[in-house]
Amino acid sequence: MENLSFKDLNLSNELQKAIADMGFEEATPIQSQSITHILDGKDVIGQAQTGTGKTCAFGIPAVEIINPDSDLIQVLVLCPTRELAIQSSEELKNLLKYKDGIRILPVYGGQPIDRQIMSLKKRPQIIIGTPGRVMDHMRRKTLKLENLKMVVLDEADEMLNMGFREDIDTILDKVPVERQTILFSATMSKEILDITKKYLKNPFHIKIAHKQLTVPLIEQYYLEVKESAKLEVLSRLLDTNDIKLSLVFCNTKRKVDELKASLQSRGFSAEALHGDMRQEQRDKVMSMFRKGNIDILIATDVAARGIDVDDVEAVFNYDLPSDDEYYVHRIGRTGRAGRTGKAFTFVSGREIYKLKDIQRYTKSTIKFMKPPSINDVEEKKMANILKSLKEKIAKEQIAKYVGQIEKFVEDINADSSESESAEQNFVTSLDIAAALLGLYIEETCTQTNKVSEIDDVTEFTSDGDMVRFFINIGSENKIQPKHIIESLVASSGLPGKMVGSIDIHDRYSFVEVPKEFAAEVLKSMKNYIIKGKRINIEKSTARKKSLNPHTPNRNSYSSKRKQSYSNNKHFKKDN
Numbered sequence: 001m002e003n004l005s006f007k008d009l010n011l012s013n014e015l016q017k018a019i020a021d022m023g024f025e026e027a028t029p030i031q032s033q034s035i036t037h038i039l040d041g042k043d044v045i046g047q048a049q050t051g052t053g054k055t056c057a058f059g060i061p062a063v064e065i066i067n068p069d070s071d072l073i074q075v076l077v078l079c080p081t082r083e084l085a086i087q088s089s090e091e092l093k094n095l096l097k098y099k100d101g102i103r104i105l106p107v108y109g110g111q112p113i114d115r116q117i118m119s120l121k122k123r124p125q126i127i128i129g130t131p132g133r134v135m136d137h138m139r140r141k142t143l144k145l146e147n148l149k150m151v152v153l154d155e156a157d158e159m160l161n162m163g164f165r166e167d168i169d170t171i172l173d174k175v176p177v178e179r180q181t182i183l184f185s186a187t188m189s190k191e192i193l194d195i196t197k198k199y200l201k202n203p204f205h206i207k208i209a210h211k212q213l214t215v216p217l218i219e220q221y222y223l224e225v226k227e228s229a230k231l232e233v234l235s236r237l238l239d240t241n242d243i244k245l246s247l248v249f250c251n252t253k254r255k256v257d258e259l260k261a262s263l264q265s266r267g268f269s270a271e272a273l274h275g276d277m278r279q280e281q282r283d284k285v286m287s288m289f290r291k292g293n294i295d296i297l298i299a300t301d302v303a304a305r306g307i308d309v310d311d312v313e314a315v316f317n318y319d320l321p322s323d324d325e326y327y328v329h330r331i332g333r334t335g336r337a338g339r340t341g342k343a344f345t346f347v348s349g350r351e352i353y354k355l356k357d358i359q360r361y362t363k364s365t366i367k368f369m370k371p372p373s374i375n376d377v378e379e380k381k382m383a384n385i386l387k388s389l390k391e392k393i394a395k396e397q398i399a400k401y402v403g404q405i406e407k408f409v410e411d412i413n414a415d416s417s418e419s420e421s422a423e424q425n426f427v428t429s430l431d432i433a434a435a436l437l438g439l440y441i442e443e444t445c446t447q448t449n450k451v452s453e454i455d456d457v458t459e460f461t462s463d464g465d466m467v468r469f470f471i472n473i474g475s476e477n478k479i480q481p482k483h484i485i486e487s488l489v490a491s492s493g494l495p496g497k498m499v500g501s502i503d504i505h506d507r508y509s510f511v512e513v514p515k516e517f518a519a520e521v522l523k524s525m526k527n528y529i530i531k532g533k534r535i536n537i538e539k540s541t542a543r544k545k546s547l548n549p550h551t552p553n554r555n556s557y558s559s560k561r562k563q564s565y566s567n568n569k570h571f572k573k574d575n
Contacts (some may be wrong), residue, residue, distance in 0.1 A: 068101030
């Protein structure tokens, strides 16, 4: 059976609008086969795995049958866990975005029952709860189900596995006989069949086969990312992975358009593909993508069905799909024709539970990874530039520039030869090369996407009145504490004696400065050059480790030596 469009279902305008806002373009298989029958008042048995869109399969008709003018409980949904109860409650609230007068309340263990009793006094019409807590309220007579129209048993097999069979019997024996009963279960054990035979009347049986993942060559990763940081993380992943052709999936057409504009403004070659575009536009975009004329294609699930490109190197789930099978379809766009591919999925908050369901039912491993840092991006850009330079040198197309560099070096040294500090101002061709490289990086960063902090509201990590910074240079760069102090003094005007502890590691260092100088240090030291290396400085998110007082830190600059150094001739003017 072909999946139905929600526009083909006989739903209210308010519900259609809410579904569109949720980003659903068409119903999933379980929704396509069950919504109409539930709306017709039939009892339904739905055999489908978690993550196939079951919540909307019963939630859409449940919302439609509610009489908002009545304050009585009309729908009861039983779930095995409080996480599922909360998740289902939130999804149904999204469906009610444009419907007034309908209230939903999740009730579950682990939350103070007094708070739930107070909420029940607001007369919700839909209750979503775990069997134990629902029974508790029934005993207290705080939950009155005499006017119930519909009962839903969601993940019935899980409820039985958790020992809720007696609770289910107790609840169903005390609700009205003339009601509609919906049951969803991944399996149809004998015990489940006993329940359906006892409590459902002439049920319509729906079975959805669950597809398994068949793309073992795909490396799968997930990143925990706030909604506000998704664009920045996506940009960094694109910059650090040398991805030439990629697909980005969003759940809504509006987000597809917004992301396209945002990526283009950062210098990325990106185009959009979704259902609101004319066929002529879609064909043109697809042709450009197949030919490699655009690097990034941003699409909704439905619009992406016609994509059949073997060279896609990575898929990004900018939004987590609502259906496990959509996840399979999405990441299956990469790793084709025996090639390897990568899939990156962004999750936030409770979406981690959905991701676990996806991993369980696809029988695949999705590894956790941290977002690339600004330093990772800059180092990758530097590596790419140096690679291009190496290729340029190998092709021997630089001879005509050598003479100009030699003359430039001679002119600079000639101009500075009369000054008292001629020795210090002596310039080599290596200095010129480093300066040109720095200039090129500055120009390209301005023209393309400038990276920013992923979370600008992160507070400074500080000990008392000191703020700790991370710097991407260390002992491998022959860095000593005096070099860091000299740079801080020269760039920000911070008196040398006010610099706190300095911890130098192989490839990075930490330095503490007084809080009142923190903002100026962060600003003035950005892209500062120390010992010929353009550095990156960031607010440290790691707390300083306490050291054993009897074991001195060999790379820490002691306060006594700092005081001595700050009295050096280079710093007297600052004290």
